[in-house]
Amino acid sequence: MTVANQSKLESVAESVASASDLPEGWVETKLDQILQGLESGSRPKGGVRGITGGIPSIGGEHLNENGGFRFESIKFVPYSFFERMNQGHIQVGDILIVKDGATTGKVALVREDFLYNLAVVNEHVFICRPAEVVYPPFLFFFLFSKEGQDRILNNFRGSAQGGINQSFAPGTAIPLAPLAEQKRIVAKVEELLARVNGTRERLAKVNEILKRFRQSVLAAACSGRLTEDWREKHPWISSVKEVIEEIQRTRLEQAITEKEKERIRDTYLYREKEDPELLPQSWKYVALDKLCESFQYGSSKKSQASGIAPVLRMGNIQNGRIDWSKLVYTSDDLEIQKYKLNPGDVLFNRTNSPELVGKTAIYSGE
Numbered sequence: 001m002t003v004a005n006q007s008k009l010e011s012v013a014e015s016v017a018s019a020s021d022l023p024e025g026w027v028e029t030k031l032d033q034i035l036q037g038l039e040s041g042s043r044p045k046g047g048v049r050g051i052t053g054g055i056p057s058i059g060g061e062h063l064n065e066n067g068g069f070r071f072e073s074i075k076f077v078p079y080s081f082f083e084r085m086n087q088g089h090i091q092v093g094d095i096l097i098v099k100d101g102a103t104t105g106k107v108a109l110v111r112e113d114f115l116y117n118l119a120v121v122n123e124h125v126f127i128c129r130p131a132e133v134v135y136p137p138f139l140f141f142f143l144f145s146k147e148g149q150d151r152i153l154n155n156f157r158g159s160a161q162g163g164i165n166q167s168f169a170p171g172t173a174i175p176l177a178p179l180a181e182q183k184r185i186v187a188k189v190e191e192l193l194a195r196v197n198g199t200r201e202r203l204a205k206v207n208e209i210l211k212r213f214r215q216s217v218l219a220a221a222c223s224g225r226l227t228e229d230w231r232e233k234h235p236w237i238s239s240v241k242e243v244i245e246e247i248q249r250t251r252l253e254q255a256i257t258e259k260e261k262e263r264i265r266d267t268y269l270y271r272e273k274e275d276p277e278l279l280p281q282s283w284k285y286v287a288l289d290k291l292c293e294s295f296q297y298g299s300s301k302k303s304q305a306s307g308i309a310p311v312l313r314m315g316n317i318q319n320g321r322i323d324w325s326k327l328v329y330t331s332d333d334l335e336i337q338k339y340k341l342n343p344g345d346v347l348f349n350r351t352n353s354p355e356l357v358g359k360t361a362i363y364s365g366e
Helices: 003-015 079-084 136-144 146-153 179-223 225-233 240-254 258-266 333-339
Strands: 027-030 035-040 055-058 075-077 095-098 107-109 125-130 173-176 309-311 328-330 345-348 360-363
Touching: 055 079, 095 136, 107 136, 125 136, 136 146, 136 173, 136 179, 179 225, 240 258
Parallel strands: none
Antiparallel strands: 027 173, 035 125, 055 075, 095 107, 095 125, 309 328, 345 360
């Protein structure tokens, strides 16, 4: 360590009192005391929309949830503007912190594999450049931790569109280990995180395997393959044709108008033209409306945060079950009477995104 660096470390140690719960040799200091610089960037007058080349400009949207970067939709500043910028130039070892908006405090470390040799930050991001007595990954891991995030956000000012300014640095306390110990800590953390990431990837594959297995079981059940052995032992079972014809007769008896009866007669009961090899002999393809007494969708009236009866929305229908969290309510007696669920009702989402449409659940009276 150089004399200058030794002097810097001693001044840090003198500027704060050692925290009683820190290991021997550690100190708790303020962020501004261990930085070479704290700066932000800028962008040309009129913004960067429409600029398709130049120097990449990193904003808060380019910091991902894992302390790294996403480089989709990168924006640029002209090279001539870049040459006039006297701050905001990114270097390896820099820690970037989002300074305003909904993601205030999000951090990322510029590592050796950073995608661009030349890049800048815009006015929504701080560059924290650690002093030589600080190992950048050590400081990054602390700021990335929940404790570090809490300490940064204690300096948040303003409303929902507020943020942090340069005063957050002297307002953010940092536990600092000796440099050699910082490097040992980082090596251990990265080793453990690599194992965690490996486990997460394996679990993701397991979830996908389970999902495919579940779909295979359902496909086998709905095609009759799952009960092939059972049918061989019960050859006397009757065809579903008889069940459907009985439903048809019941509906005709309940129909009031001749027009309604005519509609019931004109709709097919089941399909005879399907490839017989696709289904067991006693099975039939039947239109969904032949199996249900009624169809209706729910109220369009706005629900309330509290009330007499819970109202299920699209987000509550989740992969075969009802999610009873995040409920809204109604106290309208007419609405409750009209849309009241009965045990055995099948619910499914009918609008919105492809990921939501068709999700199904059964109300069983809970």
